[in-house]
Amino acid sequence: MPSHEKADAQLIDLLRKRDAEGLAAAYDRYGRIAYSLFLRITRDQSASEDLVQELFIRLWNRGREFDASKGTLGVWILSIARNMAIDHVRSAQARLAGRSCSIELIDKLSMSAHSADPESIIDRARSVDAGFRNLNANEKRVLELAYFEGLSQSEIAARLKEPLGTVKSWTRSALGRMRRAIQGASAQESGNS
Amino acid sequence: MSHPEMDELYELYVLNALDRDDAFQIDAHLEDDCAHCQEGIRAALQTTAALSVLADPAEPTKDLRRRTLSSIKPPARSRPWLVAIAGLSAACAALVVFSLWSATRMQQMRDQVSVLRGERNELRSAIELLTRSDTRTVQFGQTEETPHGRVLISSTGGVVFVGMQLPALDRDKRFELWLIPAKGAPEPAGMFRPNTSGESVHISSVPAERSTMAVAVTIEPWAGSPAPTTKPFLVVPLG
Numbered sequence: 001m002p003s004h005e006k007a008d009a010q011l012i013d014l015l016r017k018r019d020a021e022g023l024a025a026a027y028d029r030y031g032r033i034a035y036s037l038f039l040r041i042t043r044d045q046s047a048s049e050d051l052v053q054e055l056f057i058r059l060w061n062r063g064r065e066f067d068a069s070k071g072t073l074g075v076w077i078l079s080i081a082r083n084m085a086i087d088h089v090r091s092a093q094a095r096l097a098g099r100s101c102s103i104e105l106i107d108k109l110s111m112s113a114h115s116a117d118p119e120s121i122i123d124r125a126r127s128v129d130a131g132f133r134n135l136n137a138n139e140k141r142v143l144e145l146a147y148f149e150g151l152s153q154s155e156i157a158a159r160l161k162e163p164l165g166t167v168k169s170w171t172r173s174a175l176g177r178m179r180r181a182i183q184g185a186s187a188q189e190s191g192n193s
Numbered sequence: 194m195s196h197p198e199m200d201e202l203y204e205l206y207v208l209n210a211l212d213r214d215d216a217f218q219i220d221a222h223l224e225d226d227c228a229h230c231q232e233g234i235r236a237a238l239q240t241t242a243a244l245s246v247l248a249d250p251a252e253p254t255k256d257l258r259r260r261t262l263s264s265i266k267p268p269a270r271s272r273p274w275l276v277a278i279a280g281l282s283a284a285c286a287a288l289v290v291f292s293l294w295s296a297t298r299m300q301q302m303r304d305q306v307s308v309l310r311g312e313r314n315e316l317r318s319a320i321e322l323l324t325r326s327d328t329r330t331v332q333f334g335q336t337e338e339t340p341h342g343r344v345l346i347s348s349t350g351g352v353v354f355v356g357m358q359l360p361a362l363d364r365d366k367r368f369e370l371w372l373i374p375a376k377g378a379p380e381p382a383g384m385f386r387p388n389t390s391g392e393s394v395h396i397s398s399v400p401a402e403r404s405t406m407a408v409a410v411t412i413e414p415w416a417g418s419p420a421p422t423t424k425p426f427l428v429v430p431l432g
């Protein structure tokens with residue numbers, strides 16, 4: 001990402017003022033990754049386009065509620081996007097067992113997510129990729145099923161025909177390793193700056 | 194569940210990838226406003242949001258940028274509405290058109306479109322269920338002024354509950370749908386809230402056993418309950 005792009009905190013400032021520039025800049029920063037995520041989850045180009053529009057309209061409508069001091073626009077956009085996409089592909093089943101973390105809660109908590117590091121998610125893509133490459137094949141598989149297909153632990157176990165305990169331990173180690181890769185990267189970046 | 198155990202589960206929780214029991218334990222605990230866990234969830238959202246970069250990069254069209262940005266600018270407001278309206282079912286579209294009369298309601302309308310789009314997807318699932326050969330349809334309610342609607346139920350496909358004139362709920366409450374078997378405990382079939390007009394279309398893919406005698410609706414805490422905690426305000430016998 002070119003360094004002249006506005007930081008999330010500046011975008012939030014503009015969105016709070018209901019300045020359309022802010023939305024354009026947010027789109028330029030996150031539109032592509034959100035679209036890629038929608039496409040990966042829905043496998044449907046026209047649905048993905050609808051979802052992108054819906055996402056940014058939602059962002060525009062919520063703009064005032066963001067806190068520029070937190071600077072976590074990316075966390076909100078990508079958390080809501082992933083949730084919308086999973087809802088889209090699983091609309092009939094989505095209310096099944098265990099699906100209780102609502103989009104409203106994600107909305108609320110991601111708006112006030114960490115302020116520790118000003119780096120946007122996109123700036124950390126390389127560490128995320130590297131972290132993922134270091135996972136073993138089973139860890140990659142369970143992480144993809146949970147993240148991109150929205151499967152629960154027991155659904156993954158059924159899909160892979162593996163014991164639930166095994167799936168849980170693969171998922172735990174996959175997420176633990178990704179957590180360290182992502183948080184480690186942000187700690188390093190703030191250390192360098 | 195202890196904090197060290199929960200600390201490992203926040204990512205799965207925000208991804209809605211936990212099984213019911215674990216998710217409910219965390220839900221229940223979060224209702225106590227635990228600062229430690231809220232912090233844990235915020236950190237988890239950072240991790241899960243970052244995973245989005247693992248999606249293969251794809252390039253949206255330039256036109257999508259134009260359409261998206263023009264949808265929030267006053268001079269070009271009508272166009273995305275037409276697009277949205279075209280995609281919605283006739284009933285939903287009527288609501289949208291009605292509300293377009295009032296410019297001051299534009300803001301609310303945008304939020305409603307997201308909701309309606311979700312409802313459209315639900316209607317699609319409902320239509321799929323309607324075409325199954327084992328689907329039974331039962332109407333309920335005596336008058337237009339009291340709760341009424343219909344239940345579509347399939348032993349292979351699940352249940353669709355269409356309700357109108359449903360009572361308004363407190364903010365922290367939702368309806369829970371139950372399948373009542375001939376023998377044994379009611380089985381939970383999902384949570385839902387009515388829209389501001391008291392309407393709701395709720396789809397559950399919990400397969401209804403042939404022995405399901407009735408469906409019932411209770412008012413429950415937001416996270417739902419494994420067994421009804423209030424007297425059902427609605428019981429629809431299927432026989």
Ligand SMILES: [Zn+2]
Pocket residue numbers: 196222227228229230231
């Ligand atoms: Zn706690």
